[in-house]
Amino acid sequence: MDAARAGALAVMFKALGDPVRLRLLSMIASVPSGEICVCDLSGAFPLTGPTISHHLRILREAGLVGSSRRGTWVYYRPVPAALTALAAALDPPGRPVTVTS
Numbered sequence: 052m053d054a055a056r057a058g059a060l061a062v063m064f065k066a067l068g069d070p071v072r073l074r075l076l077s078m079i080a081s082v083p084s085g086e087i088c089v090c091d092l093s094g095a096f097p098l099t100g101p102t103i104s105h106h107l108r109i110l111r112e113a114g115l116v117g118s119s120r121r122g123t124w125v126y127y128r129p130v131p132a133a134l135t136a137l138a139a140a141l142d143p144p145g146r147p148v149t150v151t152s
Contacts, residue, residue, distance in 0.1 A: 066113035
């Protein structure tokens with residue numbers, strides 16, 4: 052892995068180092084419609100709106116999620132290429148696959 056790739060991945064992994072951000076990304080990535088309103092994310096945490104927005108900003112700046120504003124609400128969607136890059140870094144090619152039950 053070259054230094055540039057390691058740096059980019061480190062930013063993403065650092066963003067996921069917080070349990071709230073990890074849960075937010077999990078929620079965003081698992082929604083069937085492909086995107087979710089911040090209004091639907093906020094209720095899942097005992098945190099203020101500005102705190103949730105702060106965590107979402109970090110995920111966005113790390114390139115893990117994208118967003119679009121519709122009226123007063125912001126909708127978030129995962130960035131598939133970023134999730135693929137994280138998965139590839141955790142599962143290097145040539146490693147034997149072990150299935151556990």
